[in-house]
Amino acid sequence: MSSWLDDLPEAAKLYLEGRRLDEVECVISDLPGIARGKAVPASKFAKQDYFHLPDSIFYQTITGDWAEAADEDGWIEKDMTLHPDMSTATAAPWTGDWTLQVIHDAVDRNGDPIPFSPRNVLKRVVQLYHDQGWDPVVAPEMEFFLVARNVDPAKKIEPMMGRSGRPAAARQAYSMTAVDEFGPVIDDIYDFAEAQGFEIDGITQEGGAGQLEINLLHGDPVKLADEVFYFKRLIREAALRHDCFATFMAKPIENEPGSAMHIHHSVLDRKTGKNIFSAEDETETDAFFHFIAGLQNHLPAGIAVMAPYVNSYRRYVKDHAAPINLEWARDNRTTGIRIPLSGAAARRVENRIAGMDCNPYLGIAVSLACGYLGLMEKTHPEKQFKGDAYEGEGDIPQVMGSALDLFDTATALHEVLGPDFARVYSIVKRAEYEEFLQVISPWEREHLLMNV
Incomplete structure (x- = not known):
């Protein structure tokens, strides 16, 4: 041994x-x-x-x-x-x-x-980049909620109790005091991550009650997807030690922001190690714009993978820290595609569409696949958006059924991800959706039972 x-x-x-x-x-x-x-x-x-x-x-x-x-x-x-x-x-x-x-x-x-094993799907997409002489690089951000224990599905999800004995407060983004409320849980997250050899780039309080974000350092897509896969379990185990739950639902609490898995992308030339999004004079290259165009053109069909459950679509709500369209802009968090501030070497494209409820292998694979199609098609994006993108038109499917319809017709995306994967994924997700449609919700009983 x-x-x-x-x-x-x-x-x-x-x-x-x-x-x-x-x-x-x-x-x-x-x-x-x-x-x-x-x-x-x-x-x-x-x-x-x-x-x-x-x-x-x-x-x-x-x-x-x-x-x-x-x-x-x-x-x-x-x-x-x-x-x-x-x-x-x-x-x-x-x-x-x-x-x-x-x-x-x-x-x-x-x-x-x-072909329908999620890690194999991501490896397939990464290999397509390698075949072109490129190394894709990603950096995922993980948002999640720490909530009170909930063993009754009929009961609403509530924020956890902090160290002070008060429920976690909402609208305290980036508050260090709010982070301190979850200190014992965060201590265990750090300890578990260190034992597993994972490097955390930072933990911040997000806008929701009991909502935290963990950023990971950029690197190889498969390695980072492995880490997110491991982290979900790690975080759940840390929470259970302190009598609370960690949830990665896209929208666990009404009237609170949802949880995303933002994905930062750059692409390196395998020979030179240089970022293909930046030219020698540090200006943006055609490849940079082609990648953005790929996201704009193909993400609508990929949303069924990045937003894999009926609950996922409750996140795309105007003015609730989630995009409602696929506009792109520099340093603008209201758009679905954001270009963060950076130097030329670190120039990257942030996809803000994926929910934290998605499978990390598949969410990263679809995002990379859309960018790859843009690079191959050499298309150009729409004009950069100026202002508040929440004031624009929404172009994200509102329900799972509509997203699956778009996914089923996306033959170009299927070829990148693998046709067998696309077939199996669609069948499984339609089975889930049909099962959900048989459930009568409390809203329907409250408002329809005696009124229609």
Whole structure:
């Protein structure tokens, strides 16, 4: 067992220093971003090169039901082979024993990547950039709420109690006092992140009651998606230690801002390492504008992936810190596509559309895919928006059904993401949507029962 332990990432080695590893959690992301897999004793993991799971884990809806998404072979639940990516080995510091987590990649019986495995989808898109001589770079921002424990779905979600004994206050963006209210939870988030070898660029209080944002340093898209995947679990575990829940719902509390996963993009030339968005004289290049145009032209069809649930569309509300259209502008947080202030080397494009409820692999993959299509098509964006984009027209689908209709006809986007992925994703999401439409809400009972 010592040979594979010697090759662990440095943070995992430090975590295990002087300790005996008990267990390894072999995990893979399903379509919603839930960790699936199995836990094995460390001695068994040392002897196995792979394990099997049925491909049907990618046909499950968020409720645990099954969508009819099997291929021409029918519903036979074929085994996938899952191979560990040991570069992802990291601690699970909240467990009672000494445990590592390892993300796995899924292939079929011929050794080909499973096309609807989210990590494989992102790898496919990144490879398209590599084929052009480019390295895509991303930096995700994670927004989430710390809320009071909620075990009754009929009860409204409420902010958590802070250290002061008062509920978390809203409209306190960037307040250090508000951050201090969650000090014990944040301390555990930092401790868990350090044990896992993750570097946090900063934690801030956002505008919602109990809403926080964590920024990650920019880097490789697959590595950053792995970190967001891990971070969601890490943050939930930290919250549970302090009698509260962490939620990544796009809109958990009425009349409060929603939670986004803003994605910053730049693209480097693989030979020179230079940002292709900036010319030698530090001006903006054609590639910079082509990338923006790709987001404007193709994001409408990709929103079904970046906003994957019916709740996601409650976030796109005018004047609630979320975009309502795909205008672009420099240093303007009202637009869906923002160009942050930066020097030429760090010139980047921020996609503000994705919700924190999206699967990080798929959200980043779709955003990169839209930019890639713009770079290939060499199209130009609409004129830069001036002023408050909330005063403009909305062009984001308002419901899941409309977003799926756009996604289903987006053949160019399907080719980048993979046609098999597009087929399975649409079937699973339509099954979820149809299930939701059978639910009668409290609003309907209150206003329609006796009045219509």
